[in-house]
Every structure is written in C-alpha cells, then in structure tokens.
Amino acid sequence: MAVPTMINTWQMVEPGKLEKTQIPVPELADGEVLVEVAGCGVCHTDVGYFYDGVPTVQKPPLTLGHEISGVVVKAGKDFENLVGKEVIIPAVMPCNNCDICASGRGNRCLKQKMPGNSLGIYGGFSSHIPVPAADLTVVEDRGDFELKMLSVVADAVTSPYQAAMKAEVKEGDLCIVTGATGGIGVYMTQICSVLGAKEVIAIARNQEKLDRSLNFGATKAISTQDKTNKEVVAEFKAYCKEKKLPTAGWKIFECTGSKAGQEIALDMLSFVGRMMVVGYGMQKVDYMLSKLMAFDAEIMGTWGCLPKYYKDVMDYVLAGKIQVKPFVEYRPMSQILQAFEDAHSGKLTQRIVLVPDFE
The missing domain is CATH 3.40.50.720 (NAD(P)-binding Rossmann-like Domain)
Structure with a gap:
C-alpha cells in the first residue's frame, strides 16, 4: 500500500481559522501505525474547539477530528500484521499503564491520546494520521456498510x-x-x-x-x-x-x-x-x-468510551440494532469550513462525515 512522505491536512492555526497545509509523516515509534483516513465525523466537540474557545490539550496549530475510520498503511514494531486492515480509531486511547487505567476507568486516563486534542498536532481532518495501535478496532466484516460511515462509531455511538x-x-x-x-x-x-x-x-x-x-x-x-x-x-x-x-x-x-x-x-x-x-x-x-x-x-x-466496548458497539451497528445510516451524510473534506458552520448552527438532521479529497 502507498505510504506517503507528507500528510495533507486542514489545520486549525487558531480558533476560528483553518489552513490547508502539509506536514511530514513522522517516524513511527514501536506500537504505532499510520492510518489512511477514510472518513472523519464532525462532532459538537470539534465545533466547540473551533468556535467557542473550548481549550485543547495541544495548542494550535493542530488538526481537529476524532471520529476516524481508515486503513492501516504502515506499522511500527509488533503491529506489522495490521497493515492493510480496516480500522476504527477510538476517540480516546488510554495509556493502559496507570492507576486510573488499572481501576477500570481508562476512558478518563490522564495520559490518554485523543486525535484533534491531545495526540500532538494530529487529527482526523487529514489524509493520514499516526496513532497508537494497541486499542484500534479492526473491522473484520462490515457487510454493506461503507468504511467511511463507520467513523461515527468513534465517539458519536460509543x-x-x-x-x-x-x-x-x-x-x-x-x-x-x-x-x-x-x-x-x-x-x-x-x-x-x-x-x-x-x-x-x-x-x-x-x-x-x-x-x-x-x-x-x-x-x-x-x-x-x-x-x-x-x-x-x-x-x-x-x-x-x-x-x-x-x-x-x-x-x-x-x-x-x-x-x-x-x-x-x-x-x-x-x-x-x-x-x-x-x-x-x-x-x-x-x-x-x-x-x-x-x-x-x-x-x-461520563467521558469518551473504553476501547474494550467498541467491539460490542460495532456488533450492534452491523446487526442493525443501532441504526447509523439514517443519521450520516458525506461531504468532501475541502468543504470543512462550511461543514463546521452548518454543524455550529444546530440545524443539521444528520452528522457530517468529511471524506478526504486532497488529490
């Protein structure tokens, strides 16, 4: 699979301002993978960061977006078997190595990584994103669901x-x-x-x-x-x-x-x-x-969702017990600013999933 040297991305350079730019693909550490983004949902939290001054852990410039599905195109040590796999990236990924995680409350781990907030400058409104691999949800059989639609499982459903x-x-x-x-x-x-x-x-x-x-x-x-x-x-x-x-x-x-x-x-x-x-x-x-x-x-x-629950949620979605299709619409990622404005208006009847169109 094609592994780029640069990531195309829409950065929030400051609250209320977006800029289309490129950033280098970082050297993957052990336990990390590079995911090619299939779709990224526009969440109320993204709108809060962008318009309302809700602070992010990583200060701008950074890329927003934490409801992400995609395909692993490169992997660090011990996760080479994930290359080519379709995955959903949990909106919050705990460290799995602290007292809070040990207590079963890892969804609120203080060292957690959240794309578009506390994963450095990286977020889902991009062509690719480097992420920790341990808690990725592998999509084994999505039936007639498009992979980009399943991005909303991260956060909106979980x-x-x-x-x-x-x-x-x-x-x-x-x-x-x-x-x-x-x-x-x-x-x-x-x-x-x-x-x-x-x-x-x-x-x-x-x-x-x-x-x-x-x-x-x-x-x-x-x-x-x-x-x-x-x-x-x-x-x-x-x-x-x-x-x-x-x-x-x-x-x-x-x-x-x-x-x-x-x-x-x-x-x-x-x-x-x-x-x-x-x-x-x-x-x-x-x-x-x-x-x-x-x-x-x-x-x-209640904050985020423990990665261990993602499989259960996926099973409900794929079985049609939790309906997703009536509540999702696709837009090209180049329309990100309009998507933010529409989401901020509160008048949408469906959640917008932005699909990369950087080519």
Whole structure:
C-alpha cells in the first residue's frame, strides 16, 4: 500500500481559522501505525474547539477530528500484521499503564491520546494520521456498510454506550434522554432500548425530529418548544400516571450540554434517580445539592468510551440494532469550513462525515 512522505491536512492555526497545509509523516515509534483516513465525523466537540474557545490539550496549530475510520498503511514494531486492515480509531486511547487505567476507568486516563486534542498536532481532518495501535478496532466484516460511515462509531455511538454502561442500564429500566434528537442523543435513545429499557422518553425542541425518535428507540417524545420546565415535568408526570409508571428511579441522560437542557434534566431528577452528564457545555447552572441527599439520587459525568466496548458497539451497528445510516451524510473534506458552520448552527438532521479529497 502507498505510504506517503507528507500528510495533507486542514489545520486549525487558531480558533476560528483553518489552513490547508502539509506536514511530514513522522517516524513511527514501536506500537504505532499510520492510518489512511477514510472518513472523519464532525462532532459538537470539534465545533466547540473551533468556535467557542473550548481549550485543547495541544495548542494550535493542530488538526481537529476524532471520529476516524481508515486503513492501516504502515506499522511500527509488533503491529506489522495490521497493515492493510480496516480500522476504527477510538476517540480516546488510554495509556493502559496507570492507576486510573488499572481501576477500570481508562476512558478518563490522564495520559490518554485523543486525535484533534491531545495526540500532538494530529487529527482526523487529514489524509493520514499516526496513532497508537494497541486499542484500534479492526473491522473484520462490515457487510454493506461503507468504511467511511463507520467513523461515527468513534465517539458519536460509543460515548453514549459508555454512559449507558456507567449508568448500568438493564432490562426493564426507565430512561429519559434530553437532547434526544442531537448527534449523540439519537444513539442514546437506541442504546437504552437495545439494552432493554422499558421506557425511553425523548426530550428536545424540534417536534419533527422528536417524531423520528419514536422509530429509533424512544417510547414517548416530549417537546420543550415554548414550554417552561415546570410544564415539561408536568407532561412527564402525566405520562407516568397514564402508563402507571413510577416517577422515581429514572435514569436521565443529559446529551445537550446546554444550560437549558441541563436544567430540565435536573428538574426531572427525583427519588433514587441517576443523571448522567453526557453532553459538554461551558455554561453554569444552579442546583441545590441537598436535593441529592433528600432524593438519595446521583449525578455522574461520563467521558469518551473504553476501547474494550467498541467491539460490542460495532456488533450492534452491523446487526442493525443501532441504526447509523439514517443519521450520516458525506461531504468532501475541502468543504470543512462550511461543514463546521452548518454543524455550529444546530440545524443539521444528520452528522457530517468529511471524506478526504486532497488529490
């Protein structure tokens, strides 16, 4: 397979500014491989880095992009067998050699490598990317899925799966997803359903997108458009009364990262409930912590996904139990700035996957 001497890339030279450039292919260390990028998804996190001043570990210039699929074209020592293999690159790759990793929480390893953030200058909006090889997910048989489509498995699908694992979603559970129509929310509803949740209530603004969620895991949709939080909670309680469901013990997945979404999730948290903070935002919210004591409730954060879960997620996707195709659109990577602008607008109904077109 062709091994280039230079990597074509779209660098963020500073927040809000992109530059098409070339960087040398580095000498691969033992345990590293060079992947030719098939596709890279545009994530809300990328938009946060680019427009909103969310800091990256590696300071600009760097290339963004962490939802990556591709083909290994070169390998360092001990991983030569991966050359020619189709792979998905985990959005966060732990060091596998620290106390946090040993505790089973490697998804939040402080030495982790995240393309487009903490993998030096390297990210997915490129022709190629050098990455650690140990936690790559090899795609053995993708059926009729295009490899570029599977890029969204990294982060968009696996991060909500990690949230579900941490929340211990199981058969018969009662779940709520705020931001259920967003880039992560559309998979959060499906994952809760796949894992056996009895109820999955989708909460968001757009009624058309909410109606769609009923075909992808949600059992009830509640629009927040022109409603107060009190009215949203009242609609939820009315549904519980109609279906003879308890209002206690729900598992809430807050996927918006917005102040409004977080406030709704907090208002819905009740006795022996559990709230998972899945979406990221920079706004602050007020909450009376003593409610957690009174409710015997929990609020937990969740970050990325352990690489060990990628195989399970891939199996669900390839089996059609988690639907990806309705939520993905392709664009050439040369349209990256417009893609960022469209993603930042919040009006997209599909996640953009950028496909390298540097030739």
